[in-house]
Amino acid sequence: MDVTIKIKRFDPEADQPHSYWEDFSVSVPDNATVLDALIKIREEIDGTLTLRCSCRSAICGSCAVRINGHAGLACKTSLSRAIDEDNCVTVEPAGVMKVIKDLTVDFDLFWDKIREVEPYLQPQGAEPEGEYIASNESMLHLSGVTACIMCGACVSDCTVLEVDPTFLGPAALAKAYRFTADPRDGDREGVSRDRLRNLSEATGMWDCTRCNECVQACPKGVAPMDRIMALREQAVSAGFTNNNGARHTSAFTESVGHSGRLDELRLPIKSVGGITNIGAMLSYAPVGWRALTHGKMPPIRHKNVENVENVRRLFRKLEPDLAGPQIGRNSPFG
Amino acid sequence: MLEHDVLVIGAGLAGMRAAIAASANGANTAIISKVHPVRSHSNAAQGGINAALLDRGDDWEDHAYDTIKGSDFLGDQDAIEVMCSSAGRALIDMEHMGVTFNRDDEGKLGTRAFGGQRRARTFFVGDFTGQALLHVMFEQLIKSGVRSYEEWFVTSLIEEDGQVAGVMALEIRTGQIHAIRAKTVIFCTGGCGRIFEPSTNALIVTGDGMALAYNAGVGLMDMEMVQYHPTTLAGSGVLLSEAARGEGAYLRDKNGHRFMEKYAPNMMELASRDVVSRAEQTEINAGNGVNGCVFLDCTHLGEALIMEKLSQIREIGIDLAGVDMIREPVPIRPGMHYIMGGIKTDINGLTSIPGVYAAGECANVSVHGGNRLGANSLLDTIVFGERSGNHAAEFCRGVEFVDFDEGEAVAREERRINEMLERPDNGDRWGAIRQAMGESMVRNVAVFRDEQSISEAIRDFSDLRDRYNQVPVQNKNRIFNTDLVFALELGYMLDVADTIAFSALERRESRGANARTDFPERDDDNWLKHIVARKGEVGPELSYLPVTITKWQPEERKY
Numbered sequence: 001m002d003v004t005i006k007i008k009r010f011d012p013e014a015d016q017p018h019s020y021w022e023d024f025s026v027s028v029p030d031n032a033t034v035l036d037a038l039i040k041i042r043e044e045i046d047g048t049l050t051l052r053c054s055c056r057s058a059i060c061g062s063c064a065v066r067i068n069g070h071a072g073l074a075c076k077t078s079l080s081r082a083i084d085e086d087n088c089v090t091v092e093p094a095g096v097m098k099v100i101k102d103l104t105v106d107f108d109l110f111w112d113k114i115r116e117v118e119p120y121l122q123p124q125g126a127e128p129e130g131e132y133i134a135s136n137e138s139m140l141h142l143s144g145v146t147a148c149i150m151c152g153a154c155v156s157d158c159t160v161l162e163v164d165p166t167f168l169g170p171a172a173l174a175k176a177y178r179f180t181a182d183p184r185d186g187d188r189e190g191v192s193r194d195r196l197r198n199l200s201e202a203t204g205m206w207d208c209t210r211c212n213e214c215v216q217a218c219p220k221g222v223a224p225m226d227r228i229m230a231l232r233e234q235a236v237s238a239g240f241t242n243n244n245g246a247r248h249t250s251a252f253t254e255s256v257g258h259s260g261r262l263d264e265l266r267l268p269i270k271s272v273g274g275i276t277n278i279g280a281m282l283s284y285a286p287v288g289w290r291a292l293t294h295g296k297m298p299p300i301r302h303k304n305v306e307n308v309e310n311v312r313r314l315f316r317k318l319e320p321d322l323a324g325p326q327i328g329r330n331s332p333f334g
Numbered sequence: 335m336l337e338h339d340v341l342v343i344g345a346g347l348a349g350m351r352a353a354i355a356a357s358a359n360g361a362n363t364a365i366i367s368k369v370h371p372v373r374s375h376s377n378a379a380q381g382g383i384n385a386a387l388l389d390r391g392d393d394w395e396d397h398a399y400d401t402i403k404g405s406d407f408l409g410d411q412d413a414i415e416v417m418c419s420s421a422g423r424a425l426i427d428m429e430h431m432g433v434t435f436n437r438d439d440e441g442k443l444g445t446r447a448f449g450g451q452r453r454a455r456t457f458f459v460g461d462f463t464g465q466a467l468l469h470v471m472f473e474q475l476i477k478s479g480v481r482s483y484e485e486w487f488v489t490s491l492i493e494e495d496g497q498v499a500g501v502m503a504l505e506i507r508t509g510q511i512h513a514i515r516a517k518t519v520i521f522c523t524g525g526c527g528r529i530f531e532p533s534t535n536a537l538i539v540t541g542d543g544m545a546l547a548y549n550a551g552v553g554l555m556d557m558e559m560v561q562y563h564p565t566t567l568a569g570s571g572v573l574l575s576e577a578a579r580g581e582g583a584y585l586r587d588k589n590g591h592r593f594m595e596k597y598a599p600n601m602m603e604l605a606s607r608d609v610v611s612r613a614e615q616t617e618i619n620a621g622n623g624v625n626g627c628v629f630l631d632c633t634h635l636g637e638a639l640i641m642e643k644l645s646q647i648r649e650i651g652i653d654l655a656g657v658d659m660i661r662e663p664v665p666i667r668p669g670m671h672y673i674m675g676g677i678k679t680d681i682n683g684l685t686s687i688p689g690v691y692a693a694g695e696c697a698n699v700s701v702h703g704g705n706r707l708g709a710n711s712l713l714d715t716i717v718f719g720e721r722s723g724n725h726a727a728e729f730c731r732g733v734e735f736v737d738f739d740e741g742e743a744v745a746r747e748e749r750r751i752n753e754m755l756e757r758p759d760n761g762d763r764w765g766a767i768r769q770a771m772g773e774s775m776v777r778n779v780a781v782f783r784d785e786q787s788i789s790e791a792i793r794d795f796s797d798l799r800d801r802y803n804q805v806p807v808q809n810k811n812r813i814f815n816t817d818l819v820f821a822l823e824l825g826y827m828l829d830v831a832d833t834i835a836f837s838a839l840e841r842r843e844s845r846g847a848n849a850r851t852d853f854p855e856r857d858d859d860n861w862l863k864h865i866v867a868r869k870g871e872v873g874p875e876l877s878y879l880p881v882t883i884t885k886w887q888p889e890e891r892k893y
Contacts, residue, residue: 013811031569031656043765047808047817054369054536057572057650059377059465062369076653100507101814107370120473121432130389131429136437136444140642143434143460146469147646150372182432 008092035074051103061149066092071153071217094156113172154214170214170224177227206245257315260305264298338364339730341516346374348694348719349522350471355723366483379464380575382456383712385421394418404450405703406846410882450606498689499736509812518726525695530670531772532571543696545826553866558838559674564610566669576708579603587622598893605893608705611668615781629663674702683722693718704846784852833867
């Protein structure tokens with residue numbers, strides 16, 4: 001199969017370093033992966049082409065790149081499925097992280113975030129003489145997360161990290177979940193209270209916008225976003241509700257459960273803990289003013305949808321715990 | 335100058351375990367690796383880790399016997415006793431660190447059957463046990479605070495008056511050459527699989543530590559003992575875990591016959607790896623395969639079991655061969671996988687140079703002898719990684735740093751590298767030389783080998799060495815010059831390739847993985863001994879060492 005690999009290159013030692021595209025034509029077997037083609041280019045055409053790769057079987061996590069604009073492992077991507085009608089495929093370095101050379105990016109940001117979640121088991125109390133007793137189900141569930149190979153594909157395509165580098169990001173949060181969900185970590189009941197408290201802070205679990213890009217990008221089925229949502233459930237049920245993220249979720253649920261639609265005026269106010277949070281209220285002022293002057297201000301009087309009782313009945317049936325206001329009862333609008 | 339009591343080279347399981355142990359013993363410890371620790375090849379171990387747990391009614395002596403028999407009686411029994419008697423503690427330690435081992439119905443660690451063993455004592459995390467262990471060890475490395483030089487490539491070992499003084503290393507990201515002073519160096523650099531083409535091994539597995547030790551005068555022992563794994567995928571040669579057979583998969587020829595009944599009527603597919611690989615190759619040579627492959631049949635295991643315990647290798651089959659093992663048999667063949675031989679050490683990991691240690695696949699303690707049992711390699715890395723780290727930390731207390739001239743050492747290394755970078759382009763490429771070396775190795779030093787084929791490999795390597803000495807490096811830059819790193823690695827591989835071929839030629843019998851068609855029988859009278867290769871004036875010089883036998887006398891090997 002003759003293919004054209006369009007590679008985004010960068011030479012930091014050029015007189016004026018800049019990214020540019022270069023096309024390589026190679027002939028490879030029909031079952032070749034994108035990595036096979038990149039290695040062939042490197043070994044036979046251009047020895048300056050630089051990328052990390054090692055295992056060729058999706059376990060070492062070295063070769064995450066963007067293929068046709070989306071992050072994935074070059075060794076796990078079949079070339080025949082990646083090429084377009086002109087037998088062409090584009091390969092770029094992973095996103096978010098700084099490019100060092102060609103397809104090689106600086107992982108320091110990635111590892112700093114991993115370190116930030118204290119990524120090692122922290123049991124309380126004495127170790128047993130033998131192994132910890134744990135259900136196979138709990139270990140299988142964790143193995144679904146520890147299957148993460150730290151390739152950075154999720155970080156590459158995270159739409160929050162793209163604009164806010166302080167966000168812990170999908171890989172570190174999934175790693176954190178691997179401990180909070182471990183029956184051996186935390187207190188006797190396996191609740192990792194310190195972790196959940198820390199992860200509830202700004203830049204943590206509540207900063208994910210649920211765009212789902214990390215789930216799509218992950219080559220190992222770890223589904224980082226789903227783990228972040230599970231972290232939120234753990235944090236709320238452990239009582240860590242005194243933060244914007246938990247209040248936002250609660251107010252959202254409360255509004256829809258009560259009126260059948262979102263109360264866009266009160267949602268942000270409840271999220272920050274009510275109008276007594278003067279700082280937050282002031283920070284809203286410019287947005288509020290622009291909304292008002294552009295006729296986008298949500299109505300002050302929030303109306304119920306028609307037949308709202310049907311919505312409430314659904315809520316009671318599906319989420320009995322969430323059917324009524326549970327958090328933010330002290331809110332002036334509650 | 336950068337300075338450490340203990341400098342561990344290589345950050346796979348053995349390396350990180352050694353570094354954590356040395357650091358816990360109070361030594362100023364650092365770990366240096368050409369890749370980030372979690373990229374290391376320990377990742378690729380799939381099936382599990384062996385341990386005889388007393389509370390399961392197992393006995394470490396049974397594990398030791400299975401290991402000795404598996405080794406075709408070439409393993410040193412004192413070392414095997416150390417490994418097997420330490421296994422239970424090492425396993426439980428890993429569990430306490432956080433490894434998510436699969437459990438049994440009572441919530442205790444679950445086991446699966448593995449080749450060459452009379453009972454199930456292989457503990458596992460699905461079919462990615464190595465990755466699970468490696469990542470947990472990395473977590474512990476973070477916790478330990480050990481300094482980690484990531485993406486630093488060690489280019490030479492510095493010795494002064496027969497004592498280790500430190501290493502020279504290339505910081506890949508900047509291209510800068512550094513000298514690091516060290517009282518002790520522990521090689522944990524893994525195997526040398528890329529000398530073979532194809533191989534299940536990752537591209538980074540290039541025998542670096544073996545070559546560095548060899549060039550410093552340390553002996554490489556049992557290098558002819560190269561494991562061809564019975565189930566590597568057609569085409570890419572990627573590994574499909576023995577766990578498949580452990581869970582009950584069959585091997586079939588083109589007519590659907592379970593041919594192992596001819597070769598190992600009791601253990602069938604779970605005979606030791608050398609036995610199964612020879613059986614497959616015999617069938618393929620007799621025309622009972624398809625396109626040079628026989629078949630791994632998992633279809634009767636059922637989707638639920640495969641998804642719970644073999645999901646990763648199922649993915650590999652789908653991604654790389656377009657075959658879903660739930661529905662159809664997978665074409666497989668023997669493929670180069672592991673080297674039992676390596677840097678000769680004692681049971682504390684110490685080599686013949688004071689202060690130089692080795693552990694893991696690059697070392698030969700020797701616990702695997704002529705053939706390693708599946709799931710003994712992870713155990714080897716953890717047990718002997720820890721022991722060498724402990725011993726090195728102890729050694730440091732009694733010695734001072736050896737002085738050397740940093741400026742001169744850096745200048746010398748830069749001259750060597752610049753000479754390579756400045757070579758004129760002659761149209762040759764390191765990739766072509768490596769490919770030729772790998773193909774010659776797999777053709778000539780294969781599952782079956784004889785004097786003629788091995789001699790051909792030796793001639794090939796000599797020609798390739800001449801080409802290597804002239805090979806240009808296309809990339810002339812400093813930052814992340816992997817072209818240069820690969821060229822340096824190829825030099826290491828050629829050094830190690832010679833020791834493999836010369837040792838294979840020397841052993842004029844068939845034992846373990848060294849199956850000589852011109853000497854088809856095992857010959858205990860003449861060859862119950864190790865072959866040690868040391869660097870000589872022109873190529874390896876060979877000598878012998880006795881095999882340590884404690885209580886298990888050699889006997890005929892039947893499965």
